[in-house]
Amino acid sequence: KQEVTQIPAALSVPEGENLVLNCSFTDSAIYNLQWFRQDPGKGLTSLLLIQSSQREQTSGRLNASLDKSSGRSTLYIAASQPGDSATYLCAVRLTIGGKLIFGQGTELSVKP
Amino acid sequence: SAVISQKPSRDICQRGTSLTIQCQVDSQVTMMFWYRQQPGQSLTLIATANQGSEATYESGFVIDKFPISRPNLTFSTLTVSNMSPEDSSIYLCSVVRAGEEQYFGPGTRLTVT
Numbered sequence: 494k495q496e497v498t499q500i501p502a503a504l505s506v507p508e509g510e511n512l513v514l515n516c517s518f519t520d521s522a523i524y525n526l527q528w529f530r531q532d533p534g535k536g537l538t539s540l541l542l543i544q545s546s547q548r549e550q551t552s553g554r555l556n557a558s559l560d561k562s563s564g565r566s567t568l569y570i571a572a573s574q575p576g577d578s579a580t581y582l583c584a585v586r587l588t589i590g591g592k593l594i595f596g597q598g599t600e601l602s603v604k605p
Numbered sequence: 606s607a608v609i610s611q612k613p614s615r616d617i618c619q620r621g622t623s624l625t626i627q628c629q630v631d632s633q634v635t636m637m638f639w640y641r642q643q644p645g646q647s648l649t650l651i652a653t654a655n656q657g658s659e660a661t662y663e664s665g666f667v668i669d670k671f672p673i674s675r676p677n678l679t680f681s682t683l684t685v686s687n688m689s690p691e692d693s694s695i696y697l698c699s700v701v702r703a704g705e706e707q708y709f710g711p712g713t714r715l716t717v718t
Contacts, residue, residue: 525705536697537648537709539606544704582647586705592638592663593707595647 495520497585499596506573507604514568514599516583521561524589528557528568529582531598537582541568573603607631607700609710617716618688625684626713628698633678638699639671642712648697654681688717 496519506512516526525544529537541550541557543566549558556569566583580600584593608631618624628637639651651671652660660673674682685692698710 527707529709534695534712534714536609536611536695536711539706539708542704542706584707586707589705590636592650592653593648597647 495523495585495587495594497583497594497596499581499583499599501599502597503600503602505602505604508573508575510573510603511569511571512573512601514570514581514583514601516566516568516596518564518566518585518594520587521564523561523585523587524591526557526559526566526583526585527593528555528566529584531580531582533580540581570601573601575603575605577601578603607634607702607708609698609700609708611696611698611710611713613713614711615714615716617718620689620717622688623684623686624688624715625682626696626698628681628683628710630679630700634700634702635678636701637675637681638701638707639673639681639683640697640699640709642695642697644693651683651696685715688715690717693717 498517500515527542528540543559554571559566580598582598584595610629612627637654640648650663651666652662654660654673654675656675672684695712697712
C-alpha cells in the first residue's frame with residue numbers, strides 16, 4: 494500500500510530564506526507526483542507536476558525534484574516571502590487514471 | 606489549467622438535514638472527483654463520478670450517505686445526507702487534465718451543528 498509522508502509537519506522561517514520541503518513515498522512505481530499549495534479553509538492550487546520520467550520541474554521561485562529510486566521528492570522555495578505562508582501538500586498517482594494519494598502536508602509560516 | 610467553481614462556498618447546517626454541493630467546470634471532462642478534508646487532516650477521496658454511469662465510491666463511503674449526480678460533462682453534485690457533526694469538513698471537487706495534472710475547486714466549508 495502506497496504511503497506518502499511529508500516532513501516536517503510545520504516549518505517557520507524568516508523572510509528571505511531558501512527552504513526545502515520533503516516528501517517521501519513507499520512505492521517507487523509511481524506515474525507522477527504533484528505539489529499543491531492550500532491556504533487556510535481554501536481549495537488546492539497546483540504548483541508543479543513531475544512525470545515519472547522527469548527529474549525536476551521549475552516554476553518561478555519553486556523547484557521540485559523527483560528521485561523515484563529512493564522514493565523522494567523535494568520542493569525548494571527560493572527567497573521565501575510572507576505570501577508563501579500556506580500548507581504544502583504532495584501527492585502521488587500510481588497509474589494513469591488512478592487516484593492521487595496525499596501526504597499530510599507541511600504548514601509553512603514565513604515571518605516578515 | 607481548469608477553472609472549477611463550487612456552490613455554496615460555506616454553509617452551517619443542522620444535524621439530520623442534507624446539503625447538496627454543486628461543482629461546475631469550465632470545459633468538458635471525463636471524470637470528476639469528490640474529496641473530503643476533515644479539520645487538520647489531509648484529503649480523502651470520496652468517489653469518482655463519470656458522466657452517464659454511477660459513481661464509484663471509495664472504501665468507507667456509501668451512496669446512501671453521499672449520493673452523487675453527473676448529468677453532463679461539466680457539472681456534478683454531491684449531497685451530504687442526514688448530517689452529523691462528524692461531517693463537518695471541507696468538500697472539494699476535482700478534475701484531471703492533460704498529463705494527468707489534477708485541479709481542485711475552491712471547496713465548500715460545511716459546519717454541522
